[in-house]
Amino acid sequence: MAHQHHKGHDHSHAHPDLKGRNLVIxxxxNILITIAQIIGGLISGSLSLLSDALHNLSDxxxxxxxxxxxxxxxxxASxxxxxxxxxxxxxAAFVNASTLIIVAIILIKEAIERFIHPQEIESDLVIWLSFLGILANGFSVLLLKKDAENxxxxxSAYLHLLTxxxxxxxxxxxxxVMKLYKIYxxxxxxxxxxxxxxxxxxxDLLKASTRVLMLFTPNTVPVQKIVEAIEKIEPIKNVHHVHIWxxxxxxxxxEAHIDFKKDIKLSEFDGILERIEAEVYHKYGINHVNIQPEFGKCDSKQIIVQD
Incomplete structure (x- = not known):
């Protein structure tokens, strides 16, 4: 079994301390906004302010x-x-994406109840506290925006704050609108x-994080094309039992099993492995390659993907 890997440039961990600091701020x-909005929502009777406070608490x-x-x-590692x-x-991304959807379901239930039983709202307090929420969350969104890209x-944290x-x-x-037109x-x-x-x-975030946790092949990686590209390298005969995650x-x-046309030396295999590793890294961003070389082994060579 041979293994090699490329270290790609790690954008997301370039400034781990800065990421942590931005999250703490x-x-x-959000703790301050949540407290202010809960108090304001109870005083004014505003559901949207209380729902905003609930979402802030989930933030x-x-x-x-x-x-x-x-x-x-x-x-x-250990x-x-x-x-x-x-x-x-x-x-964390999976949990946070799940809570976004759970909060949304709670809000839908509350909104339907308020449609059925509308209430008069103290709109001045709603306006000032929502303005506070815009400023604080807007600042947090700017803090996390760059790291959220990679x-x-x-x-997931950025989406909570942005929404x-x-x-x-x-x-x-x-x-x-409520202040000017009394439309509650x-x-x-x-x-x-x-x-x-x-x-x-x-x-979308829930789907993406689930794919990673389930070890699904990334959408950007075409397994069949990779197999065909590797099989073009001499003296490779066949590529089978492929796993990409x-x-x-x-x-x-x-990781894959590779059947060779002849009984090559280990030093030759190392050179071939480097070619495979460079091919999949530069074209498909695969940076860890684990190959099991075979010659004359009696197993099915036709099955590309198998447990």
């Missing part, structure tokens, strides 16, 4: 989960954890719109 900002939990995952992912905690951030965990900022904008608009159902309508947007945003954002693994 966002956590404290606090999601940011704490993201922070813990960021710290865990930096821990070294003999009983040979991959270390490299999946910690993917698990990291599923940070993206919450948008919710605050919706609440602000609703507060102004707009509060429930905006809550429903926010909830549907949360489901829309959370679903994503460990985390930065590592894609390939």
């Amino acid at each position: 966002s956590i404290w900002l 606090v939990f999601s940011l704490v989960i993201s922070y813990i995952a960021t710290k865990l992912s930096q821990k070294k 003999t009983n954890k040979t991959f270390g905690y490299k999946r910690a951030e993917i698990i 990291n599923m965990n940070m993206k 919450d900022m948008m919710a605050s904008v919706a609440v602000l608009i609703g507060g102004i 159902w707009v509060d429930a309508a905006l809550t429903l719109a926010i909830a549907l947007y949360l489901i829309y945003m959370g679903y 994503q460990l985390n954002e930065n590592e894609v693994h390939l």
Whole structure:
């Protein structure tokens, strides 16, 4: 069994301390907003403000989960954890995407109830507190935006904050409409719109993190094309029993059995392995290659993918 790997440039861990610091700032900002909005929502009777507070509370939990995952992912591998905690951030992304959808379902239920039983709302307080939410969440969104581009965990935290900022904008608009026109159902309508947007945003992230956790082949990696490319290298006869999976954002693994036309030397195999590794890394971003060489072994050579 031979194994080689390329280390790709790691964008998401370039500044782990900065990631952690930005998350801590966002956590404290969201704790303050949550407390302010709960008090304001109870005083004013605004469902959209209380739903915003609920979402902010879920932001606090999601940011704490993201922070813990960021710290865990930096821990070294050990003999009983040979991959270390490299999946910690993917698990955090899965949990946070799930909570986005759960919060959305709760909001839909609350919005329907408020449609049936509309209430008068103290709109001045709603306007000022939603404005506070926009400022604090907007600042947090800017802090996390760069890391969110390359990291599923940070993206999950970023989405919680982005949707919450948008919710605050919706609440602000609703507060102004209620103040000027006394149309109180707009509060429930905006809550429903926010909830549907949360489901829309959370679903893609939930699907992406589930694919990684289930060891599915990344969408950008065409297994058949890779097999055909490797089979063109002399003296390779056949490629079979292929597994390709994503460990985390930065590592894609390939393992395969390769049948050779002749009984080559180990030194020759090393040269062929380097060619395979370079081919799959530069074309498909696969940076860990694990090959089992075979010659004259009696097993099925036709099965490309098998458990």
